[in-house]
Amino acid sequence: MGWRGLGAATALLLAAAAGAAQDYPPVKARIEPVKVTARAWYVQGQPGMANAANEAYNSNAGFVVTDDGVVVIDALGSPALGNELLKAIRRITPQPVRRVIVTHYHADHFYGLGPFRNAGAEIWAHRGALDYLTGGEAQRRRAQRAVDLYPWVDADTPLVHADRWLDGDASFTLGGVRFDIHHFGPAHSPEDLVVVLPQEGVLFSGDMLFTGRIPFVGEADSKAWLARIGRLIELKPRLMVTGHGAVSSAPGRDLALTRDYLAFLRVEMGRAVADFVPFEEAYRRTDWSRYAGLPAFEAANRVNAYGTYLLMERELLGK
């Protein structure tokens, strides 16, 4: 590295230090950790989609206090929220956050990673997120969110990559607590990770499961997702912390909402595709009444139906 390179490196270090000390917009939402087992906690975002009014606080995050540091699962949907989560953890334990496991690279789960990286945490995620991060889609999504969610998200919100990209399942023990990480993608996303704490009987499902609201399906592979919901049930968790909604003490029952909704989309849109009914007409004809009263229906259902319609076309054509 020449002199110019050193200069650039120094400038980058200075910029990083400035970032570490940066102020975030003041958050009104209360990030209140709820204890679910002896060592596991979670915070619950507000129902519905992220918007400026809920300060982008619409998703959950979890953390586990071991005897040798804290492991965090997901980082919430803005740098300010990530910073609030870090502060909430520090109110509970003086131990450092050693690791953050990102269940998937959707904006509402990873935009809060910056403060954790600045605090020295090591970030783990599945390699399946790299296409999204490096193919331009993550940048387009951030540009859109910088409009919809300003000042919580702006053009400078960092798209923080993992320090360790997993190729599949992984396990580790930290401070007496065993963590089993299962790769469940492609389902809700290519990179879906589920984190199981066998000693605590708790499973962090990311967006493999939504409780109490319409799931965001978009362009997800719902066929694979349905198959993997079956695998989630086989893990027999006592408690399940989901990506959105309250902790589930009856995972079997709550899995049914996501499973039945996905199956319903596939049946209705699949029939329309097979009968050459255009999407608009199929959407209008479908009786959505059993889901229309749930949070996020207005914002998510049409996109979910359209994504499923296109998916069923591809499945019908064998692509």
Ligand SMILES: [Zn+2]
């Ligand atoms: Zn998601």
